[in-house]
Amino acid sequence: EDQVTQSPEALRLQEGESSSLNCSYTVSGLRGLFWYRQDPGKGPEFLFTLYSAGEEKEKERLKATLTKKESFLHITAPKPEDSATYLCAVQSVPGSRLTFGEGTQLTVNP
Amino acid sequence: DAGITQSPRYKITETGRQVTLMCHQTWSHSYMFWYRQDLGHGLRLIYYSAAADITDKGEVPDGYVVSRSKTENFPLTLESATRSQTSVYFCASSEDREQPQHFGDGTRLSIL
Numbered sequence: 001e002d003q004v005t006q007s008p009e010a011l012r013l014q015e016g017e018s019s020s021l022n023c024s025y026t027v028s029g030l031r032g033l034f035w036y037r038q039d040p041g042k043g044p045e046f047l048f049t050l051y052s053a054g055e056e057k058e059k060e061r062l063k064a065t066l067t068k069k070e071s072f073l074h075i076t077a078p079k080p081e082d083s084a085t086y087l088c089a090v091q092s093v094p095g096s097r098l099t100f101g102e103g104t105q106l107t108v109n110p
Numbered sequence: 111d112a113g114i115t116q117s118p119r120y121k122i123t124e125t126g127r128q129v130t131l132m133c134h135q136t137w138s139h140s141y142m143f144w145y146r147q148d149l150g151h152g153l154r155l156i157y158y159s160a161a162a163d164i165t166d167k168g169e170v171p172d173g174y175v176v177s178r179s180k181t182e183n184f185p186l187t188l189e190s191a192t193r194s195q196t197s198v199y200f201c202a203s204s205e206d207r208e209q210p211q212h213f214g215d216g217t218r219l220s221i222l
Contacts, residue, residue, distance in 0.1 A: 034210060043200050043213030044153070087153070096141060096160070096207030097168060102152040 002027045002092050006101035013078055013108050021073040021104045023088030033071050034098065035064050036087040044087055078108045113137075116201050116214035123191055124222050131186045131217045133201030141204045142184040143211060144168075144176065146197040153200065159184055160207070191221045 003026040013019055025033065032051050036044035048057045050066040057064050061082065063074045073086055085105045089098040114135040123129050133142065144156040145168075155168030157176040165176050173195060175187045184203075188195055198218050202211040 031208065036213075041215070043202075043215045046210040046212060049210055089153075091208075096204075097143075097155050097158060098153075098211060100153040102150070 002090055002099040004088055004090055004099055004101035006086075006088050006104050008104060009102070010105045011107070013075075013106070015079055015108055015110050016077045018074070018076045018078070020075070021086055021106070023071040023073070023101055024069060025071070025088075025090045026069075027090050027092040027099075029093040031091040031093045031095075033066055034089045034091070035071070035073055036089065038085045038087055038103070047086075075106070078106075080108045080110050082106065083108045114201060114203055114212060114214040116199075116217050118217060119215070120218050122220045122222065125191055125193060127191050129188045129191055129219070131188075131199055131201075131219070133184045133186070133214060135182055135184075135201075135203040137203060137205070137212075138181060139203035139205050139212075140181070141207055141211075142178065143202040143204075144174075144184070144186045145200045145202065146170065146195075147200060147216075148197050156186065156199075193221050195219065196221045 005024045007022045032049050035047040038044045048064040053068045061076050065072045085103040087103045089100040117132045143158040145153045147153050154170050159165045159178040198216045200216045202213045204211045
């Protein structure tokens, strides 16, 4: 059974204070690891897909990295508008379903 | 605008009643999914569909029924609602099973 654990559950940062969110996973065979952002009252919004260890992807202030056991979402010089819940999910071969972690609630104070 | 829409956004009903949540996507994506999101559990898959007339159970299917007669629609029915089904329900779609899933904005369902 696939498992995903995200830490910390909640994180408060000051504007400009860089940090990282962790996603640890257990799968029989990884097809892909997905990062989503979720704002209150909204559905998850797709950010990145990572497929193999060593892969990195960037978007604005966010950079996602992947190892064989975990993924990190690095947030560089965050702004208040980066405040959201960040969700990690894994998809294992040969299926199509995603297994989600419970998310990290990020708050960036001005 | 193209996208995925869910209706209603909010619903209050009573135990024992039947309720149907609607999901419509304009991308012509093959795959569609239903999730529920609860505190302490995160997003859990209820049912999914790989194409019209093809559906399969997810992690928590009991008490739910789905159908997919048209590619663009994937309704979720609670045949006899229970309080434990109070949740936020999200529909998602993807082009194929390897592509990212894109989510609607959810239906907040309360069962009294």
